[in-house]
Amino acid sequence: MALDRAEFLRCLPHALAGRPWQASGDGFVVDTAGGRVLIRLGPTGERRIAGLRLPSTPVELDFGACSADAAHALLRDFARGFQRGGG
Numbered sequence: 001m002a003l004d005r006a007e008f009l010r011c012l013p014h015a016l017a018g019r020p021w022q023a024s025g026d027g028f029v030v031d032t033a034g035g036r037v038l039i040r041l042g043p044t045g046e047r048r049i050a051g052l053r054l055p056s057t058p059v060e061l062d063f064g065a066c067s068a069d070a071a072h073a074l075l076r077d078f079a080r081g082f083q084r085g086g087g
Helices: 005-015 068-081
Strands: 021-024 027-032 035-041 045-049 052-056 059-062
Touching: 005 068, 027 068, 035 068, 059 068
Parallel strands: none
Antiparallel strands: 021 027, 027 035, 035 059, 045 052
């Protein structure tokens, strides 16, 4: 994702749409009605496009034993919560 850890943390509560979460090691644990989801953040690097420099942080979502319906709902809200303008 084109953001750093601090920006990720600012957007996370909105992206989780009220689901309870807590920090855990290198990421976060999210409780859903259909099970737990783990979100892991990798180290923030930098992506360069011509003269533009953007932060780049790998983000991994692990749905483990989460139900398909809960996973789909979380992904929908997560994507919407991190959307940027511009199409």
